[in-house]
Amino acid sequence: MTERPGKGRASGPPEGTSTVRREPGGAHPRRHRLAKVAGLTVAGLVLTAAGAGFAFYEHLNGNLSIFSGAGIASSRPPDGPSDGSGSRPVNLLLLGSDSRAGGNDALGGGEPGPGNSDTAILLHVYADxxxxxxxxxxxxxxVDIPPCLLPTGRWTAPQHNQMFNSAFSVGASQGGNPACSQNTVEAMTGLRVNHTVVIDFKGFATMTSAVGGVPVCVPNDVNGFGIHLKKGRQVVSGQTALDYVRARHGIGDGSDIGRMKRQQAFLAALAKKIQDKGFDLTALLPLSDAATKSLTVDPDLGTAMKLAVFVQSLRSIKLSDVSFVTAPWRYAGDRVALVHPDVDTLWTLLRQDRTLNGQNTGQIDPPTAVAAAASPTDPTVAVTVLNGSATPGLSLRGVSELKAQGYQDVVASTEGTEHAVTTIGYTTGHRADAEQLAQHFPGAALSATAEAATPLTVTLGADYAATAAPTAAAEATGSSAPSPSPTGLPSGIAQNTRPGDADPCAGLVY
Structure with missing residues (x-):
């Protein structure tokens, strides 16, 4: 600061000094320069960080592999029902590939060849x-494998009574045929698969290391087939984690079913490990790098951003609100047969976006839903109910239910063609009536019809038959049979269900 002029002193600065000038009320020039330098430094850091972030984003994009959507069937099940707010359920098919391509032979052993889907999990995320x-x-x-696209551009003929994992190897491609597996699941379940993701050996092993290992429970010492595991609780990662989820011989009962139970316990423990980290950035960066290097995804998940948005949509799901279930099964020689009608009931519940005990997830207020169902738009509108299944008496059951809901002009007919999913046809001007009627048949598809005997036609499919068959058959034959509980859980589902927050040792085969 300049000295204030005094008596007998010159008012100018001493010789050899410079004048310090300040605008009235302005900042000190030195501070101004410091602020400017600091500002440029911060801006540089921001730009550097942004550049690094963009570079990393591009790096993740480069990691991803995307399978062609050309092989996805053109005729597909409809999207799941809306929860009233516009949100719909999402179905993700997760496939574990045992392909030895791309260096995976070092981890999985075996000879190079077409990949198989040794692991297949259909994740149903409810609309809430x-x-x-x-x-x-x-x-x-x-299962039945529908037509699938070959690398040559030709579509295969449908195949009956084939092993499920053979769908992935149709075309004998090193990367497998994810679209064929997706088509097979859609045809088998009547559910629309929104996304399909394939993960390989290397990626799985690296992901487990990126989260610092996963706690598991090994039922017995394993020493054979190149796999060495010690009995008891432990934390595994990398090759050891891969061995744990892949081992079949020499561990537990040696079955593929026992292996699936361990895989379910492992995935639950992995999800808990990630949730416990609170999505910490230091954990997510190596995890995202490892994950994207190992994933082959459908076109709708074909960028790191799309993948991140999807993962973000799952953050509100607590492990206690996740159920693992093995599709109801029984041995059929050296193969596995899915048990009917239990497995049909499972697919129906998911198509209707209902929990395994037949309830909704609480997103729609139950009293409102019941009130809406009890008040048709037009109770006098005529409805024809057709039996689109092999179950006798199903149309009579449908008529009875609709009359109980207030519909007055309802008739039954047995002249229905077979349908996997219940369909409601409507003539011109009756779309709203059809939507109201669909509330009594969750998951039903709507279809406009040019001409019909009545404005509304319900064709009851195999999905409806799976839940109503016992009562329908009793009504058709005149026999007395107890009505099934709407919240009853078939034994084939109950015996194969594992809570997401179960102890890692619970339910494993010893």
Whole structure:
């Protein structure tokens, strides 16, 4: 600061000094320069960080592999029902590939060749995005494989009674055929698969290391087939984690079903480990790098941003609100047969976006839903009910239910063609009536019809038959049979269900 002029002193600065000038009320020039430098430094840091972030984003994009959507069937099930706020359920098919390509032979052993889907899990995220069910599909399940696209551009003929995991190897591609597996699941379940993700050996092993290992429970010492595991609780990662989820011989009962139970326990423990980290950035960066390097995804998840948005949508799901279930099964020689009608009931519940005990997830206020169902838009509108299944008496059951809900002009007919999913046809001007009627048949598809005997036609499909068959058959034959509880859980589902927050040692085969 300049000295104030005194008596007998010159008012100018001493010789050899410079004048310090300040605008009235302005900042000190030195501070101004410091602020400017600091500002440029911060701006530089921000730009550097942004550049690094963009570079990392581009790096993640480069990691991802995307399978062609050309092989996805053109005729597909409809989206799941809305929860009233516009939100719908999401179905994700997760496939574990045993392909030895790309260096995976060092981890998985074996000879190079077409990949198989040794692990298949259908994750149903309910419309409230707070609950989920993960369904394990046994790889040896005997299923029908619909037409699938080959690398040559030709579509295959439908295949009957084939092992489920053979769908992934259609075309003998090193990367497998995820679209064929997706088509097979959609045809089998009547559920629309919104996304399909394939993960390989290397990625799985690296992801487990990125989170610092996963706690597991090994039922017995394992020493064989190149796998070495010690009995008891432990934390595994990398190759050891891969061995744990892949081992079949020499551990537990040696079955693929036992292996699926361990996989379910492992995935629950992995999810808990990630949630416990609170999505910490230091954990997510190496995890996201490891994950994207190992994933092959459908086109709708084809960028790191799309993948991140999808993962973000799952953050509100607590482990206690996740159920793991193995599709109801039984041995059929050296293969596995899915048990009917239990498995049909499972698919129906998911198509209707209901929990395994037949309830909704609480997103829609039950009294409001009941009130709406009890008050049709027009109770005098005529409805024809057709039986679109092999179950006798199903149309009579449908008529009875609709009359109980207030519909007055309802008739039954047995002349229905077979349908997997219940369909409601409507003539011109009756779309609103059809939507109201659909509340009594959750998951039903709507279809406009040019001409019909009545404005509304309900064709009851296999989904409706799976839940109403016992009572329908009793009504058709005149026999007395107890009505099934609407919240009853078939034994084939109950015996194969594992809570997401169960102890890692619970339910494993010793």
């Amino acid at each position: 995005h707070r609950h989920a069910v993960a369904v394990s599909i046994p790889r040896d399940s005997l």
